[in-house]
Amino acid sequence: MQDSHTSETTQKSIEATIVSGILSAKIRPGTRLGENQLAALFGVSRTRVREAMMRLESRGIVHVSPRRGWFVVEPSAEDAIAVYEARRIVEAGLLRSMRTLTEEGSKALDAHLTEERNAMAAGDRQRLTYLMGDFHIRIAELSGNAIIVDILRDLTARTILISMLYQSEFHAAQSHEGHCRIFEAMQAGDFVRAAELSVEHLDDVEMGLDLTARPDPLSDLCNSLSLPPRTASPPLSP
Amino acid sequence: MQDSHTSETTQKSIEATIVSGILSAKIRPGTRLGENQLAALFGVSRTRVREAMMRLESRGIVHVSPRRGWFVVEPSAEDAIAVYEARRIVEAGLLRSMRTLTEEGSKALDAHLTEERNAMAAGDRQRLTYLMGDFHIRIAELSGNAIIVDILRDLTARTILISMLYQSEFHAAQSHEGHCRIFEAMQAGDFVRAAELSVEHLDDVEMGLDLTARPDPLSDLCNSLSLPPRTASPPLSP
DNA sequence: TGTGGCTATCTTGCATACAAGACAGAAAGC
DNA sequence: GCTTTCTGTCTTGTATGCAAGATAGCCACA
Numbered sequence: 001m002q003d004s005h006t007s008e009t010t011q012k013s014i015e016a017t018i019v020s021g022i023l024s025a026k027i028r029p030g031t032r033l034g035e036n037q038l039a040a041l042f043g044v045s046r047t048r049v050r051e052a053m054m055r056l057e058s059r060g061i062v063h064v065s066p067r068r069g070w071f072v073v074e075p076s077a078e079d080a081i082a083v084y085e086a087r088r089i090v091e092a093g094l095l096r097s098m099r100t101l102t103e104e105g106s107k108a109l110d111a112h113l114t115e116e117r118n119a120m121a122a123g124d125r126q127r128l129t130y131l132m133g134d135f136h137i138r139i140a141e142l143s144g145n146a147i148i149v150d151i152l153r154d155l156t157a158r159t160i161l162i163s164m165l166y167q168s169e170f171h172a173a174q175s176h177e178g179h180c181r182i183f184e185a186m187q188a189g190d191f192v193r194a195a196e197l198s199v200e201h202l203d204d205v206e207m208g209l210d211l212t213a214r215p216d217p218l219s220d221l222c223n224s225l226s227l228p229p230r231t232a233s234p235p236l237s238p
Numbered sequence: 239m240q241d242s243h244t245s246e247t248t249q250k251s252i253e254a255t256i257v258s259g260i261l262s263a264k265i266r267p268g269t270r271l272g273e274n275q276l277a278a279l280f281g282v283s284r285t286r287v288r289e290a291m292m293r294l295e296s297r298g299i300v301h302v303s304p305r306r307g308w309f310v311v312e313p314s315a316e317d318a319i320a321v322y323e324a325r326r327i328v329e330a331g332l333l334r335s336m337r338t339l340t341e342e343g344s345k346a347l348d349a350h351l352t353e354e355r356n357a358m359a360a361g362d363r364q365r366l367t368y369l370m371g372d373f374h375i376r377i378a379e380l381s382g383n384a385i386i387v388d389i390l391r392d393l394t395a396r397t398i399l400i401s402m403l404y405q406s407e408f409h410a411a412q413s414h415e416g417h418c419r420i421f422e423a424m425q426a427g428d429f430v431r432a433a434e435l436s437v438e439h440l441d442d443v444e445m446g447l448d449l450t451a452r453p454d455p456l457s458d459l460c461n462s463l464s465l466p467p468r469t470a471s472p473p474l475s476p
Numbered sequence: 477t478g479t480g481g482c483t484a485t486c487t488t489g490c491a492t493a494c495a496a497g498a499c500a501g502a503a504a505g506c
Numbered sequence: 507g508c509t510t511t512c513t514g515t516c517t518t519g520t521a522t523g524c525a526a527g528a529t530a531g532c533c534a535c536a
Contacts, residue, residue, distance in 0.1 A: 045490060047489085274486090
């Protein structure tokens with residue numbers, strides 16, 4: 001699910017690969033997604049790449065600058081606020097709609113929180129970013145409602161892009177603590193409390209952002225100079 | 239916004255036209271959307287039609303049957319349940335997140351409810367279907383959150399498709415009454431109550447569906463025989 | 477009369493070709 | 507040295523061509 005070019009290039013693998021790359025913080029906001037590069041990477045023609053880009057655009061993941069190229073979105077401060085507001089609405093509504101936490105669900109969340117702890121102990125920041133977002137998707141999966149899962153996956157992807165732009169430092173321990181408290185409320189069957197905690201948790205994370213910072217203080221520069229982004233792994237190299 | 243081929247064929251007009259057609263119940267579920275037909279209708283090449291179809295597919299509005307064609311989705315009974323559940327989650331979360339109802343918002347909703355009454359008096363069922371769905375979108379617009387508006391628009395489109403498949407008769411008066419009660423709660427500033435009423439309203443509508451009915455008892459037949467659907471206006475004729 | 481298979485036609489899937497615009501870098505002028 | 511302009515290159519935008527598959531209708535045949 002996370003390597004680029006499998007032998008069988010299925011219909012939506014380009015789309016899924018890019019979203020997966022964002023969710024695991026391997027693709028930065030503003031990353032250029034050239035049709036030719038992607039076509040070569042996946043061994044297909046530009047046509048199919050464009051179709052994937054169109055779908056991703058309708059999901060709010062990429063945007064096109066006419067005759068310049070496709071870019072992973074760089075959410076503005078207003079966008080960031082809207083995304084967090086949307087997440088509060090959907091996640092609180094979701095938790096409030098829940099009635100029971102199944103045994104499997106409890107185990108799944110427990111295992112997830114253990115993974116979070118392991119990643120924290122290992123200092124694996126990229127994996128941690130992925131897990132912190134995935135927790136909320138896991139909760140959506142408990143509901144069994146694929147529509148909500150899709151919505152939250154896309155919102156989480158945008159959240160990760162936002163955090164890469166505006167989050168000066170990563171309070172992983174605090175987020176993990178928030179997740180644990182939400183889980184405890186769910187285990188206690190108090191889904192109203194879980195919803196409230198979830199809203200507070202999202203408020204906390206949003207408050208930790210520096211939304212006064214320009215979205216692209218020097219990532220623009222990097223792109224202009226055709227330099228790779230300032231992280232360990234280059235965006236889409238095989 | 240509702241006629242097919244304007245002189246300026248903008249980037250997303252195909253997409254918007256089809257969604258608009260569904261929202262106003264002019265396009266039935268299962269309607270075949272031939273690439274060639276749409277291309278001719280909009281005066282563009284199949285390429286752009288395909289791009290619009292791709293975006294609509296990612297929004298859950300159409301689906302493709304390989305080498306057979308594009309079709310407006312015919313939600314299954316399970317899909318219908320998931321859509322209503324998702325709407326309850328999002329709309330209840332939305333209303334609970336609201337704090338005030340502005341003067342403009344109150345006027346907009348009031349005007350909308352008047353339109354509903356007018357359409358009921360005129361017996362304009364198609365317009366009524368549109369308005370009944372649009373009420374919920376209007377509420378989303380009050381929040382000023384474009385993400386939530388988009389989500390609810392797509393869910394509403396699917397809701398209308400569901401009602402065309404499973405709703406034996408249309409209790410417009412009952413729905414209108416529900417909308418009025420939600421509006422009253424909002425005017426009173428009681429958004430928790432408004433959220434509860436919204437959930438009940440959606441429950442009522444869902445209960446009015448006959449989900450045991452097969453999704454396509456004879457619309458399949460109509461398509462197979464290349465007959466127009468059994469409504470007044472043919473799906474996409476100019 | 478019913479049934480099986482064949483073919484003609486129509487559909488989408490996918491690649492490619494060409495056009496138009498944006499950008500970078502060089503060259504020219506001041 | 508600085509600015510301006512021009513041109514080559516690279517990008518996406520769009521149409522078109524061809525191939526593969528699905529379907530319908532016809533024909534042969536039992």
